[in-house]
Amino acid sequence: LYAVAAALEGCSFVNGGSQDTVAPGLCELAERRGAYALGTDFKAGQTKFKTAAVEYLEANAFKVKVVASSNHLGNNDMKNLAEGAPTQSRTRAAKLRVKTKVFADPDIDHHVAVQYAPFIGDEKRDFVEYTSEAFLSQLHTMATYTRCSDSVLCAPLYIDACCLLEFFASRRTDAAAVAAATAYLFKVPEGRCAGAAEGFFAQLG
Numbered sequence: 266l267y268a269v270a271a272a273l274e275g276c277s278f279v280n281g282g283s284q285d286t287v288a289p290g291l292c293e294l295a296e297r298r299g300a301y302a303l304g305t306d307f308k309a310g311q312t313k314f315k316t317a318a319v320e321y322l323e324a325n326a327f328k329v330k331v332v333a334s335s336n337h338l339g340n341n342d343m344k345n346l347a348e349g350a351p352t353q354s355r356t357r358a359a360k361l362r363v364k365t366k367v368f369a370d371p372d373i374d375h376h377v378a379v380q381y382a383p384f385i386g387d388e389k390r391d392f393v394e395y396t397s398e399a400f401l402s403q404l405h406t407m408a409t410y411t412r413c414s415d416s417v418l419c420a421p422l423y424i425d426a427c428c429l430l431e432f433f434a435s436r437r438t439d440a441a442a443v444a445a446a447t448a449y450l451f452k453v454p455e456g457r458c459a460g461a462a463e464g465f466f467a468q469l470g
Contacts, residue, residue: 272298277430280304281419283342287456296440301430303444306452309418311336311391314409318395327397327405329373336391337380340415343389347381389415422450 268286271278272295280286280303287304295302308316311334322329337343390412399405426447433443444458454461 268302269294271295272300272302274298275300277301277303277434279423279426279430281307281309281423281426283345289456292440292456299434299437301433301440301443302456303426303430303447303458304451304453305455307419307422307450308452309422310389310411310413310415311393312452313418314411315393318393318407318409322395322397322407327399329395329397331374331376331396332393333374333376333396334391334393335378335380336389337382337385338387338389338415339381339383339385340387342415343379343381344383347379387414387416389413389418426450 268278268280268291272291275298277300278286278291278295283306285305287302292302315332315334319329319332390410392408392410394406394408397405397407429447430443433446441457444454444456445461448454448458448461451458
């Protein structure tokens with residue numbers, strides 16, 4: 266409803282959540298009004314760092330064998346994931362796909378666990394352990410732990426998106442070019458950028 270209302274007013278719409286919103290019809294409606302429809306699901310916290318981390322490991326010739334991660338918080342997004350909302354399987358698959366596809370090896374043992382903890386509220390906590398084979402087949406393990414408000418992670422991405430879309434709209438930039446330029450913001454690039462590469466190196470190269 267909000268997306269269609271924005272398009273009818275000639276305002277661009279950015280779907281930073283995990284809902285299925287950016288459909289072809291919405292993109293076409295927005296473009297007819299000189300606006301854009303982009304999404305889906307901001308690459309803001311654990312996924313954003315993982316994308317950079319897996320590229321770092323690969324660039325150092327580590328053969329990644331296991332990536333195991335867990336994150337928990339108490340906001341509505343996590344509640345939907347943990348309690349089986351319709352978007353759960355798609356979002357979980359997206360979290361796996363973003364990191365796994367960055368690696369050359371499709372056989373990485375990759376796990377993502379999510380837990381809904383209402384008391385924590387919006388303060389997201391995540392733990393990730395990467396286990397790789399390094400030089401002479403020696404094991405290399407890297408672990409990360411992050412605590413931050415989920416909203417604080419996402420808000421700057423909305424600001425970036427607004428600034429970028431205002432710039433592109435003022436120059437009447439083609440929708441496909443805009444989608445490609447902003448694909449790095451999302452876990453699941455959809456609409457005109459569906460199928461875009463997940464890795465930063467590939468997107469910015």
